[in-house]
Amino acid sequence: MRNSDDLDVDAILKLFEGARAEENLEPNEGLRKRKKRQVRQRISDVATAMFLVHGFDNVTVAQIAVVSEVSQQTVFNYFSTKESMFFDRSEPMMHAVADAVRERGSASLIEVVVESVASEIHPGPLESLDDADQIHQLHLVRLFCDVATRSPTLVAARFADLPRFIEEISSALGQRIGADPIDPRVQLATFVTAGLVEVRVQSAFHHVKHATSMAELYGDVHRDFLMAAQLAEPSLTAFDNLPDTAHS
Secondary structure, eight states, X not given: OOXXXXXXXXXXXXXXXXXXXXXXXXXXXXXXXXXXXXXXXXHHHXXXXXXXXXXXXXXXXXXXXXXXXXXXXXXXXXXXXXXXXXXXXXXXXXXXXXXXXXOOSSSOHHHHHHHHHHTTTSOOOGGGSOHHHHHHHHHHHHHHHHHHHHOHHHHHHHTTTHHHHHHHXXXXXXXXXXXXXXXXXXXXXXXXXXXXXXXXXXXXXXXXTTOSSHHHHHXXXXXXXXXXXXXXXXXXXXXXXXXXXXXX
């Protein structure tokens, strides 16, 4: 069996493809949208694989473009910075949480926040991976966390999206009760929600150092997240019980 420390860019790309093999695709996705998504995913995968193998600061956008078989301009059409390629999952999570809290529906606010964030914790179809690939997947997560915490550029970039996250979540929460996003109650609920997301991230960075399997890692992260959610529940429930000012 190949040692996980010997993974090269091509091997990592194969693992990425395998991890997504059983993802549910949008059935009504048009050809143009599918092609754009595939190009974006290819660039993100190539960049991440190169960062993990060579180090974030040792990889250039020009090199990413060559391996991705696109122009540098195409890379920048999809990603404004190198950092955004590395943290490619942060934006979908932000939109997922915002979309979830924007709708009142029948579910409580704490339920939709937990469900939307927890959906990013689960490891996907691990049963489709053999033992060697699962070991490699865990190694990749360790590499990712190591690169993310060792590069000063990436450490700063992790918080670069925080203002956008706060803006989008506060807007969604404001719509939920018909209040201005700057309303102090909206702001508090926003920071509680952002705190839950950060707990999820920090828990992964902590537990990946000692986890012996992907299942163990995600189980530990999920348990930490639920502990934090239990503490956050009174605040989000109180927010959920506020009158809808748009219809009162």
